[in-house]
Amino acid sequence: MxxxxxxxxxxxxxxxxxxxxxxxxxxxxxxxxxxxxxxxxxxxxxxxxxxxxxxxxxxxxxxxxxxxxxxxxxxxxxxxxxxxxxxxxxxxxxxxxxxxxxxxxxxxxxxxxxxxxxxxxxxxxxxxxxxxxxxxxxxxxxxxxxxxxxxxxxxxxxxxxxxxxxxxxxxxxxxxxxxHAEHPEYGWAENKGYSAPAHIEALALHGPTVQHRRSWSLPGYAVAAEQLGIESHQPAAVPVETA
Known part of the structure; x- marks a missing residue:
């Protein structure tokens, strides 16, 4: 429509x-x-x-x-x-x-x-x-x-x-x-910080940066932290948005 x-x-x-x-x-x-x-x-x-x-x-x-x-x-x-x-x-x-x-x-x-x-x-x-x-x-x-x-x-x-x-x-x-120039592994030039697959994969591999909202239950990182026995950050609901 x-x-x-x-x-x-x-x-x-x-x-x-x-x-x-x-x-x-x-x-x-x-x-x-x-x-x-x-x-x-x-x-x-x-x-x-x-x-x-x-x-x-x-x-x-x-x-x-x-x-x-x-x-x-x-x-x-x-x-x-x-x-x-x-x-x-x-x-x-x-x-x-x-x-x-x-x-x-x-x-x-x-x-x-x-x-x-x-x-x-x-x-x-x-x-x-x-x-x-x-x-x-x-x-x-x-x-x-x-x-x-x-x-x-x-x-x-x-x-x-x-x-x-x-x-x-x-x-x-x-x-x-x-x-993105400071942290190219997260693909921010393309995904602008949203939860694209490449971004989530990078979170699982590298964890969050100071530019991440670390009070949130970040996808990828929370799973990786649990698997590695690392204390994860306090979970919070992640609002849905695509802009």
Whole structure:
């Protein structure tokens, strides 16, 4: 079934409803075994034109298409930013808090502060506990964020959220290419830290690096550790994601 082309219809409805500047947000890397979790943001207002031709959820695009679109998106958006949270932060605070840290880092980089946020998914991980949010940690970077609304599959339906996903994906992929040069045995240039067979095989042979989320029950390594009588890391559920 062909995916529906995303539009700015929902974003424009929010802008007509009193929002002046809207930040649209998506994440990548939540289900990876290694590397950061990454948040992309684009800010639009009522004067923002239709999104660049070809913008889709980043998972539906080839790497080449994403690379072509990223600079066009940066020119198109009123403001844009990308934030990361690393494996050590994911291990210490959990994935949801790491998502908020990455999101706060992206918000802090924006040249213009939005007065509302549209977030892909069904969990508001951006709002700090002081504002009634969940997933608190000692590392909250911002005491307050603009009001957040969430939408499941916003990256498929909302063009500005899809644009944010492309910025997040291209930025994280570039980081994984750099890390591949340091640890080529894990194949991160191809799998970007996800659970591809070559990655799992390398985990079984070499164990995890500092770039792995070692609080998780890493496939391959957990089995190898048991066979070798090595104390494995504390198991945790590995979220499923393919982006």
């Amino acid at each position: 062909t995916a529906v082309k995303p539009t700015l219809r929902h974003e424009r409805a929010l802008l007509r409803d009193g929002v002046v500047r809207l930040a649209c947000v998506d994440e990548v890397g939540r289900g990876a075994l290694s590397g950061p979790v990454t948040i992309g943001m684009v800010v639009i207002d009522a004067a923002t034109r239709t999104a660049p031709q070809g913008v889709r959820d980043s998972k539906l695009l080839t790497p080449e298409a994403r690379e072509r679109l990223a600079p066009r998106i940066r020119r198109w958006a009123l403001s844009h930013a990308v934030g990361h949270a690393g494996p050590a932060e994911i291990d210490e605070f959990g994935i949801m808090t790491a998502l908020r840290l990455a999101g706060h880092r992206a918000l802090a980089q924006l040249e213009v502060m939005p007065d509302a946020v549209l977030l892909d998914g069904n969990h508001d991980y951006l709002t700090p506990p002081e504002q009634g949010g969940l997933f608190g940690s000692p590392l909250d970077l911002l005491d307050a964020v603009p009001p957040v609304s969430t939408m499941i599959k916003a990256d498929m339906r909302c063009a500005a959220v899809a644009a944010a996903s492309i910025l997040a994906k291209t930025a994280r992929d570039a980081l994984m290419l750099e890390l």
